Amino acid sequence: MSLAKSPWIIHVNVNSCNGCDIEVVACLTPLYDAERFGVLNIGTPKQADIMVVTGSVNYKSVNVLKNIYNQIPDPKVVLAVGACASTGGIFHDCYNVIGGVDQVIPVDAYVPGCCPRPEAILDGVVAALSILEEKKKGNIKGKEVKLKGNEVPSNA
Amino acid sequence: MGMLNLVLANVSRKPATRLYPFEVRAPFKEFKGRIVFNPDNCILCGLCQKKCPPDAITVTKADKTWELNVFRCIMCTECVNGCPKDCISISNERAKTGAKEFIKIVVPKVDTPKAAPSK
Amino acid sequence: MNNILLAVLVLIGAPIIGCLASGVDRKITARLQGRVGPPLLQPYYDVKKLLSKDNMVVNASQNFYAVVYLVFIILSLLMLVFEQDFLMIIFVYTVASVALIVGGMSTGSPYARVGSSREIMAILSYEPVLILYALAIYLLTGTFKLSALLDKSSPLLMYTPLIFIAMIVVLNIKLKKSPFDYSTSHHGHQELVKGMTTEYSGPGFATIEIAHFYEYVFLTGLIFLFWASNPIIGVLIGIIAYLLVIVIDNITARVYWQWMLKLSWSVLLIISIVNIAFLYVSGAQLA
Amino acid sequence: MIENTVMLLILVPLLFSLLFVALPKSLYKILAWAFFIIGVVLSVTLVLDCLPTGGAGAFDVSESSFPMLENIVLVLEVLVILFILAVSAKYKNWPTLGLGIISAALFAYTYANVPGAEGASFNIDQFSQVMILIVNIVGTAIILFATGYMDIYEEHRHLHRQKTFYFTMSFFLAAMNGLVMVDTLGWLFLFWEITTLCSFVLISYNMDQEGINNGFRALALNLVGGITFSIAIILLSTKFNISTLSGVGTDAAAAAVALPVALLCIAGFAKSAQMPFQSWLLGAMVAPTPVSALLHSSTMVNAGVYLIVKLVPAYANTSLGTAIAVYGSFTFVMCSALALSQRNAKRVLAYSTIANLGLIIASAGIGTPLAVAAAIMLILFHAISKALLFLCTGEIEHTIGSRDIEDMSGLIKKAPLLTTLAALGMVSMLLPPFGVLLTKWVSMEAASSNPVVIVFLILGSALTTVYYAKWLGTILSSSMDKNAVPHKKPETYFPLSFLGLAIVVTSIFVFSIYHYFIEPQVNILLKAVPTISGQAGQFTTEIGAFAYAAIFVVLALAILIYLATKSMFKPRMTSYYMCGENNLERDRLMFRNGLCSYEKSSVSNIYLQNTFGESKLTTLGYAISIILIVIALAGGVL
Amino acid sequence: MTTVIPFGPQHPVLPEPVSLKLEIDNDVVVGVLPSLGYVHRGLEKFIDTKDYNQTMYICERICGICSGIHGITYSRAVEKLFDVEIPERAQYLRVINSELCRIHSHLLWLGLFADGFGFESLFYECWKYREDVLDLLERFTGNRVIHSMSKVGGASRDLTKEQIDQILKTLDDLEPKVKNIEKVFVNNYTVKKRLVGLGVMSKQLAYEAGTAGPTLRGSGNAVDVRNTADWDIYRDLGFKTATEKEGDCYGRTKVRIDEIYESIKLVRNAISKLPDGEIATRVKGFPTGEAIMRAEQPRGEVVYYVKGNGTKNLERLKVRTPTFANIPSLLLMLPGVKLADVPIVVLTIDPCISCTER
Amino acid sequence: MPDNVIQNITEIKSMPEVLKAVEGMKGDGYRYVTMICLKANEGHELIYVFEKDDKLKHLRYFVKPGEKPKSVSGIYLCALLIENEYQDLFGLTFEGLAIDYKGHLYLTPNSPKTPLA
């Protein structure tokens, strides 16, 4: 139960229009107060349990997304918030958009909406909690997501 | 000392927190929660698909299916306003969180669409 | 035998009290912000969770410093409880602080290093005040040993009101509460991410959190000494000081370490020295 | 027995200095090892020799050999002065020449007017034994280190002066040995001047303009000290008929000899590079690191505080004593503040040295038994720690090619043993349970009766924590840019490890050391002993207790806990948090910048140049320290 | 050796992914290199596949905060191409929507800004008040953040009597609350310590650096697109441009707080003058020609350029967003501030990266 | 339906003249608003937008295929972002940029090249 009582989140905005982001932040504010569930918006991935991703992935943010994912200690859960993060949303066929977050890293739960209400995001967090517990029990590790060669700029 | 007053006032009041999910505030009736499709009148004309900005709707005439990718829909209500048969409506219930959801509905009776239906 | 019992009691009791104190802090903070806040035992859940997580490190030694931090905090607390030499307690406590700083530096992360160098500056601002506090105790009791202070019947606070004020600020600095949360803040919303603790995760971070629990008790213990003659009032003063710090945390913005250094070396030091000077001149002794 | 050992202690280093000149470079390593072993044996022998006589030994040079020795001394003194005049004329350094001429005049005056003594005495009390141990063990260890160091040093600078180097170093040890054993002021003065001279030769070792300038600065400032020294000798012998150091405190009322004592103290200040004289020690840092370690941390500067502590009976509990205490603590806080703004490791160490010597002087000035005990212990512990730190800095410099603290970031990855030793040295300077902090604690407790001194000590000790913690954190950090090539030579690592071990051992046996050496010495000086007990691993004074054993235990516990839990929580390596823009292939501290290329992140420490910079504080320091000295002098005259 | 630190893209004080490479010497920033592109989607290309009606929804998602105003401005630009006059009621509805947007956006910013200088409780206080406005917007438009209230030809939603009462009542409650937090921002000692004299831009500099919105007005330039001839309604509503002379973070904060009051007044006036009638006209045909339309968003002036070629898709859509105009000023303001001030200075332009990069 | 055109627009024929005109704008106290780039006749059309006293003023310049326009970021620093943006999106090359992102303002080496060209 310990995991489910203290989910620390890291909020990763990859390519979002801010609509989802401000709602994620709104979850933490007094009206919704996610800290009731022990949620803290912790700044560093090293201490996070739940990765809350907003926005679709583009070619520049894909490295960031993978690095952050790799730096979260197991067990970890990825929550995709909003239409963009889930499926690419309205931007799914933009030239610089790779697609939903699940194209790049494994996603455990999705929150629909553009943008989702804070209540919906709280629902997502609650859903993530049980997944977190399961992962702990089953000792399920997130696999290291490799940076593919072509995503590292050639002039590195 | 402005802040001191504010925080002390906060302590003296009940917390402003809405205790969701333990107490659920009824959604406003104006809220655009989710798309509801009523297949009864649908003529598979595909107008909704054409109007939908994120391409969330797929109408397949051959299979007689109407399909909605709930997790791509942005609740813009273009389809609601665009459907000639008023098959699509919007509800103030939110779509469910969790696994990705596709609504795929086989349209029962299809009148071959006549010419552009007039309102 | 009794001593061992007491030591065990401290070892077990202090983190429980510290954990509750930290929980109370979060609860009260939430209420001050008009929220419901987490459950009282939230810090305990946090630590339990951290212990069950993957131990991610960036180098082999970083967690060692966390352990040193922990054991030296415990040692300084034990020395406080066993009424040892106060000056010595401060030095032992310095070991703990330096261990945490070196731990942050050792991770090599730019954020941790900037955080650590700010924390070093914090030492510069609070340590003189702490030692002046020790000096005041010496002047009033004729020894640095706390046992003498605890034998006295009149409270220290009567003679050291200015040092008391300075110590509240020190408490504020040491608890890393706003306005002095520039080296690491409990919520990672700052330019340094999580400052010194940026690269700590799982059990390593749990060690630091547990050490914080002990530190809470230790620091309020220092405040307790101001009215050690009557333990009830002493505890009360400790609690009041703690609450005061929480309130200050909620009504101030974070300031620069430069500002803190200035504040400490101009205001805090001066008032402490004035207090000390008064003690010298009056030759007062604690009854 | 004692006589022989004493003579050997002076003659053996002289012999070695000649051997270094005579024998080829290839044999230096063997010589240095031999020197080290003989140094250890001789100094321990001296201590053992003193055992039967209740810990202290003294003897007078017998009638027959005295005139010959006295003549040698005279000739040597003339030679020293001539040498000074010659070099300052050669390099056209007029201030030094002027000071040299004054010295010569004073010498002539002394020769003519001061009645010659009938004998000379050696007084080997416990303090002298401590100093002998430092000089002969730490000193020879440093020379041993030098054999692994100087080759590279000379190679980089295209120098071939190693013969001069080892000759002077060994010669210096001889002089130092004499200095700490002899009781007759005239002879003491000779040794005093020889150390000055040696330091000039060694500082200007590089023979470049900077080295020579700094050498002359050292010479000039120490000559000032020498001049006050000889005036004091003249005053003492003509007015009070005192010719021995031990006589100064006991043979006449303290108040009467205040002026000469103050003058002697000024000589001590100059030698210990206290505040208005501090520039020579900083300038001396251009010399090779073994020189810094030997002369300017563990031995030569100790000559100054040695003299001052020996004079304690002459000013304890007088206003002069208070003035000295304030002055010393002022230097302590000022130099600690100055060290804060330095990023050159050797300068940090230099300031730290001056600061610690200030602390010793302050303790001596306080003059209570406890304080004097602290002063002597601090000399011991400081010498070991500082020697280790200097040598480590030297080796670090050869490993990474820089003495900038910022460049040392991540050293632990490249040279773990070296870094651990350096870290041990730093920790021993600022944290319990090590000796330096113990003595700092003792002096703080002792100083708590003097408001000004204690406030200075408090501020200074906070500043000390800061500049060492900064450096400590930097070397233990885990990222490194520099190319690091550690030299794995026994003559490099043996002295370092030996000194490291010495720190730990002396800190563990601190009470025994106190009991055997310090307590009797304080008794000799003040006719009183501090009430200190050493039960239960505590160093208990009348006003407090220093629980060093508990800390050692807890430290060991920490290591155990860490190792035990390591298997429980298996660590997994990851990359740094670089806001998500890591470069995992090339360097873990790299990140992608706006131009889509990778760049390395780096962090430098805070140096507070604008508050504590040399340009801001030095003038202030000069002003206040000179005022304090004038006050001390005035107090002495009145 | 200077300190080089990456600041972003994934950084807890930055609400959005943008990265600054900071070069710091002695705790003072000496060099900045912004790195953009983490939110670049390529929306100006979208017009190839979406028709001009659908493009409205995309424009709203240029940015989720001033999204309403994006939609409105886009609609007005296309209406200009068509040269249609939309019903007056729709105009007023748009103003009400815009100003409510502004109130919520400024409250949001005040909160994030407070968080930027480590004042968590003030942050929460601001966001608590903001929720009241969001409730209004939700009831008005059906969504909290992305409103889709406007469409080419008018408005897609009308206000009912009941909603109007609700708006007036909430605004009456809101005003004293804003006064409360204003006191903190303006008077709190620690806040002033952090803000006064930080990131100063002179009147001339701010103007020449091409800044927009409160960033420009905080330096004493009374430039506000709501005052221009483009949109007369604002003139009819009697509106005062808020400016401050200081040109520092403190001044910009005060400008934004003043604008909240101004917006509250505007909404009230608009409601009192709200005419009856249709809310939309039908727009027929395909757009041709080119038009530039400007509007004042919370963060400053937005410029829409549209070019139609007689097909259902536009030929070119170009949006110059306010943050795009304000980012260069960071290059001027950041050098010379302390590291601890970087988040404050960055936030003081109210950065909206998603609209910068589109 | 009338063809809408932007008012207040001046055609400029050569790059040096553009720089001169922009300089003149700055001298007259105009604020640099933005620059609009369009594809036109194989080349590109640049519309510089300025503002003063709430009035817009425009300069139009046609960039011939292959021509490298000069950056005005030396005159108005704030022009550097938009010019860099067009380097990314249209593949133009501006000479004399205050900070040249070399086509990596938004795009990385692996994202689509010059999407709007």
Ligand code: SF4
């Ligand atoms: S889902 Fe909607 S609100 Fe969220 S980021 Fe995407 S477009 Fe914005």
Ligand code: SF4
């Ligand atoms: S527009 Fe209406 S009728 Fe046509 S396919 Fe869609 S739902 Fe069916």
Ligand code: SF4
């Ligand atoms: S509401 Fe909009 S996005 Fe959703 S299905 Fe209908 S048209 Fe598509």
Ligand code: SF4
């Ligand atoms: S520095 Fe170069 S030239 Fe000089 S000794 Fe070394 S290798 Fe030879």
Ligand code: SF4
């Ligand atoms: S510091 Fe550099 S030049 Fe000097 S001796 Fe060492 S390696 Fe050679």
Ligand code: SF4
């Ligand atoms: S020289 Fe080699 S063994 Fe010695 S510390 Fe360096 S790396 Fe380790």
Ligand code: SF4
């Ligand atoms: S600044 Fe731009 S993107 Fe942001 S809210 Fe305003 S219009 Fe939208």
Ligand code: SF4
């Ligand atoms: S500036 Fe842009 S991204 Fe930020 S809130 Fe406004 S529209 Fe959204």
